Each structure stands twice: as C-alpha cells, then as structure tokens.
Amino acid sequence: MLKIEKLHAGYGGPDVLHDIALHVEAGETVTLLGANTAGKSTLLRSISGLVPKVRGTIDFNGQSLLGRAAHAIPQTGIAHVPEGRHVFPLMSVYDNLVMGAYTLRKKGPVEAKIEAVFALFPRLRERRTQAAGSMSGGEQQMVAIGRALMLEPKLLLLDEPSHGLAPIVVDELHAALLRINATGVSVLLVEQNASLALSIATRGYVLESGRLVLEGSADDLRSNDAVRRAYLGL
C-alpha cells in the first residue's frame, strides 16, 4: 500500500533521513521506533509533503507522492496526526471534527462520519459541545485522531500519540488504536513508548540518526536485545 525506497530527506542543510526503505500493507499497523531527533517526524512529514528536500520513492497505492503539495495528500487517502495534537482550542469537539472533513474534495454527509468517530470514541460524544482546549491531554488526542478519521483515510500517520499522557489514558489510546485498525484503516505509528507501540503493531522499524537499523515482526523486536535495552528499559 505504502512503499518507500531509497528515501533521503532534509530541510535544506545536511540530510536528516538516509536511504530509508519501509512499507505498510493494507490493514497493517506498523510502528517506527526511535529516540528523540532520530528523524521519525521527518519521515511522516516526508510522506505528507511537508519536507522541502526529498528524493527517492514514496508510492501510495501505485501513485507517487513525491513532490505533491501537502494539501493534495489527504485526497489520496492519507491522514496525518502531528506531534502535539493541535486541536482548535476554542472550538467545540463537534466543530473540530467538522473541520476534519473540510479538506475533502468529495464531501458526503458529515453526520455519518461524526457518528463513526463517536462510535470509536464514546467520550467525544459526551463532550461534543465542550471547547476542545478545555479537555484533558488524552481527550484532546482523541479529538485530533477523530478529526483525522473524518477524512476516512486508508492510512493513518500517528506521531507520538501517547506523548505526555497518563498511563491509564495510554491504555484507552491502545484500545482505540486497535479498534481503528479493526475498521480496516492501516496505521503507521511513531512512538517513543516502544512497549505500547509493539503491543499494537504487527511489524516495526527502528530509526537511529536518520537510518533504519532494524526491522522485524513486533515479536522479533520485543525480544531483540538492543531494542530491549534502548527502548524497553529492560
């Protein structure tokens, strides 16, 4: 579904990503692990057309994404939830979700999409009239993910969704991500919380200083000594 090959990317100075090869098949949840500044966000942003200097191959369902403007990416079936959530703080939960469908060329009924998001996140239905900025970090993350799902993506790019969340909220997020994947949405999940990521994903990659150094099934990565030491604290 998503095929990245020989990808090099940067912001104008030295490349941040070097010779990346990564793929996500339909229906998969794949994780990308790595320490702070490894280049994880840059990889997601490269897919979304947000990195100025990109060369190599990024194909999605047979079409090349390379060189496409960021605003043209959602139409291809990819939704990106950036680091730090960025909900519209003064708008209600409901209006945040409506905004999610705004960039869709083919609009269709918004209500049905909102119902689908509320089915995944019942808490958002309860809080539909509340200003998004007044909600807890975990709830705001649900709003941000729900807003991305309004695009009815085939592939969801998630950048550190567990960052800054209390453990009990991380458990809720875990359950929600499994439910999303069960609806047929593929997920590329960037995390520093490797135990969370490897409990959701079936496969994963490890990025160090802009290079992929490991890839394998979640089980393989979980039992890999280097991963255990560096990312699982074992």
Ligand SMILES: Nc1ncnc2c1ncn2[C@@H]1O[C@H](COP(=O)(O)OP(=O)(O)O)[C@@H](O)[C@H]1O
């Ligand atoms: N907008 C930017 N302009 C220049 N350099 C950037 C920009 N964003 C990130 N970088 C650099 O790219 C490297 C990787 O950053 P990033 O992709 O954010 O890593 P991660 O998400 O793994 O923490 C870092 O050295 C960072 O300083």
Ligand SMILES: [Mg+2]
């Ligand atoms: Mg990042």
